[in-house]
């Protein structure tokens with residue numbers, strides 16, 4: 001479990017994170033949900049140590065990350081896998097070499113054969129067992145995300161951070177990437193944190209959802225609870241999504257469920 005306590009961050013006197021306290025649960029897909037500019041990426045960067053918060057603490061399974069010794073920070077960092085928005089693959093390396101890269105960096109004690117077994121296992125797990133010799137320029141956006149996932153899990157990560165894994169993907173590919181992240185999280189008991197503003201992801205993989213608005217946590221809960229939220233800002237966010245608007249249209253002749261949750265009365269408009 002990752003515990004975030006009272007994280008605050010300002011840029012040039014402008015507060016971006018205004019005291020965020022939340023937990024990311026073990027073996028679950030934890031979504032950081034919110035509109036543009038609400039501080040999701042800044043929070044993620046503070047959690048993984050790419051940015052220093054002004055105040056607050058972050059604990060990984062009882063180990064304090066903030067204000068701690070370099071070796072403890074390194075120990076935590078070694079357990080972190082990152083899936084970046086564009087995949088962030090090395091263009092000059094093959095799919096195989098990209099996946100092998102963190103093993104060479106983080107586990108130099110592994111033999112070449114052990115690395116090969118692990119890379120082959122991870123590529124197979126993401127459905128790319130035949131793509132090892134391809135260059136990033138030769139594969140689709142969805143395949144790049146798959147390579148990114150294989151690379152992130154190759155060193156047996158305990159924590160997986162995904163920054164908008166669906167950006168730039170068509171809806172069908174997005175669902176497949178969401179499913180893959182969900183399956184891997186549950187299979188290996190990884191603590192996964194996914195930044196998203198996609199309601200499709202919320203209903204697909206939202207084991208635990210933290211809603212941020214203007215640098216504050218306004219709500220947390222799961223995908224079954226979110227449609228019943230009474231938080232006005234979250235309601236507005238949900239009902240402005242094209243998914244929910246479309247579902248509302250389909251449901252408008254029926255009673256209960258989404259139709260009731262999205263009724264004008266429930267929405268108070």
Ligand SMILES: Nc1ncnc2c1ncn2[C@@H]1O[C@H](COP(=O)(O)OP(=O)(O)OP(=O)(O)O)[C@@H](O)[C@H]1O
Nearest residue numbers: 011012016034035036037038039040041042043197
């Ligand atoms: N290094 C920085 N220096 C100054 N301001 C920054 C910096 N990084 C982020 N910000 C500001 O912090 C605010 C929150 O940005 P952040 O990228 O966390 O938003 P976000 O919720 O991830 O949005 P999006 O979904 O659009 O990526 C924005 O107003 C942004 O301009």
